[in-house]
Amino acid sequence: MTRCAALRVCMTLLASACLLLAGCAATPSRIDPLAPWNRAMFSVHEVVDGNVVKPVAQAYVKYTPEPVRSGVANFFGNIEDLFVGINNVLEGNGNRAGDDFGRVLLNTTFGLGGIFDLASMMGIEKHNQDFGITFGKWGIDQGPYLFVPLFGPTTVRDGTGTVVRAFLGPITYIVTDVPVRNVIYGIGYLNQRAQALDTEGVVDTAAIDKYRFIRNAYLRARRFQVYDGKPPPEQDDEGQ
Amino acid sequence: MIRLPAITALVLGLCVAPAFAQESPDALVKRVAEDVLTTIRSDKDIQAGDIAKIRQVMEVKLVPNFDFARMTALAMGRNWRTATPEQQKQLTDDFRTLLVRTYAGALSNYRDNTMDYKPLRMNPADTEVVVRTEVKRSGQAPVQIDYSMEKTPEGWKAYDVVVAGVSLVTTYRDEFNDTVKSSGVDGLMKALTNKNRGPAPPPPVK
Numbered sequence: 342m343t344r345c346a347a348l349r350v351c352m353t354l355l356a357s358a359c360l361l362l363a364g365c366a367a368t369p370s371r372i373d374p375l376a377p378w379n380r381a382m383f384s385v386h387e388v389v390d391g392n393v394v395k396p397v398a399q400a401y402v403k404y405t406p407e408p409v410r411s412g413v414a415n416f417f418g419n420i421e422d423l424f425v426g427i428n429n430v431l432e433g434n435g436n437r438a439g440d441d442f443g444r445v446l447l448n449t450t451f452g453l454g455g456i457f458d459l460a461s462m463m464g465i466e467k468h469n470q471d472f473g474i475t476f477g478k479w480g481i482d483q484g485p486y487l488f489v490p491l492f493g494p495t496t497v498r499d500g501t502g503t504v505v506r507a508f509l510g511p512i513t514y515i516v517t518d519v520p521v522r523n524v525i526y527g528i529g530y531l532n533q534r535a536q537a538l539d540t541e542g543v544v545d546t547a548a549i550d551k552y553r554f555i556r557n558a559y560l561r562a563r564r565f566q567v568y569d570g571k572p573p574p575e576q577d578d579e580g581q
Numbered sequence: 582m583i584r585l586p587a588i589t590a591l592v593l594g595l596c597v598a599p600a601f602a603q604e605s606p607d608a609l610v611k612r613v614a615e616d617v618l619t620t621i622r623s624d625k626d627i628q629a630g631d632i633a634k635i636r637q638v639m640e641v642k643l644v645p646n647f648d649f650a651r652m653t654a655l656a657m658g659r660n661w662r663t664a665t666p667e668q669q670k671q672l673t674d675d676f677r678t679l680l681v682r683t684y685a686g687a688l689s690n691y692r693d694n695t696m697d698y699k700p701l702r703m704n705p706a707d708t709e710v711v712v713r714t715e716v717k718r719s720g721q722a723p724v725q726i727d728y729s730m731e732k733t734p735e736g737w738k739a740y741d742v743v744v745a746g747v748s749l750v751t752t753y754r755d756e757f758n759d760t761v762k763s764s765g766v767d768g769l770m771k772a773l774t775n776k777n778r779g780p781a782p783p784p785p786v787k
Binding site: 411414415418458461466467468469539542543546547548549550553554557558561562564565566570572575 | 686
């Protein structure tokens with residue numbers, strides 16, 4: 342990026358952050374006590390992501406052949422399956438953990454280091470699971486909602502889960518060469534961002550207020566996961 | 582010359598309509614979903630990202646199976662009663678347009694997926710059921726999609742879609758409530774109209 346473009350990005354970023362902080366749209370609420378801060382972070386994210394990360398992710402999707410992108414997604418997905426399994430153990434879901442570890446074993450060996458998802462082809466289903474969900478099942482409250490630029494929606498509990506996950510590596514411990522490791526991290530990030538492109542298009546069309554829409558959808562989806570797909574009816578806030 | 586096909590269609594329609602009215606809600610979901618997926622997979626224009634064509638397919642195949650008036654009333658919650666009948670009609674039309682636009686964008690991404698239909702347990706007297714399905718995507722965990730359905734004189738119709746625990750109606754209730762609270766029913770109608778006038782979703786990059 343040229344220095345001029347970088348400067349312009351910074352200016353727009355600053356301007357929109359100021360506008361938002363000055364604006365009155367962000368009223369703190371019970372589910373979002375940090376709303377003014379989060380809204381400002383969201384607008385920072387929109388500028389940085391929209392000008393830099395998203396175009397790179399779009400170019401990645403456009404110029405990388407599908408089989409290569411699938412291989413990349415499967416490779417990182419396979420590493421994630423290991424942690425899905427660990428979390429299923431922590432939650433006491435023995436059978437599911439068995440499936441998860443079976444997937445990792447199969448895909449790492451016959452799937453050539455995870456590039457091919459043979460397990461899915463054989464009908465061993467992939468699961469969604471992470472430390473945030475485990476903490477939730479242990480009864481830990483989600484805490485305030487947070488929007489983190491370049492990472493997206495989270496909560497104090499889920500964010501803590503993400504930090505725990507980051508500390509466990511394993512790429513950090515396996516790949517000791519720093520530049521190589523950074524390239525792997527970069528590709529992993531790009532892979533995640535590219536996967537979110539489709540959903541993002543839907544949110545753009547659907548939402549009246551994108552920040553609010555993402556927050557509410559995120560919190561409900563997480564609640565659904567913590568309650569294993571059977572959440573109790575929500576308390577109606579209408580009466581306040 | 583024009584009248585003849587119209588009458589034939591009408592007669593055919595009369596014969597066909599009662600048959601569909603008998604259709605169970607899970608059979609209906611399966612028939613419509615498979616029909617739409619088959620069309621999307623086989624249509625060259627849709628594959629090339631022709632959103633207008635997808636919307637046309639939706640209008641014909643999906644829209645008649647949804648009760649948009651009830652969806653809008655549910656999404657509006659207590660504010661529904663404060664709106665005049667004209668406002669209610671306008672809101673329903675705008676919400677319907679918004680949903681069709683949104684799902685046209687979403688559907689174009691869905692061609693590589695397969696659906697799994699869960700067995701439905703219901704009593705013959707039931708007038709409200711939830712039909713459960715799962716979307717399977719290669720290399721990713723399946724996504725649960727539930728349809729809340731109601732029995733109407735014209736057969737079963739969907740009034741809510743719950744994707745991975747996120748209800749469409751509930752999500753929009755937050756959107757509508759907050760907008761009505763800050764700028765009234767008029768403000769909401771304006772927001773919806775503006776939203777629908779905005780640029781259509783870009784075609785998928787694949």
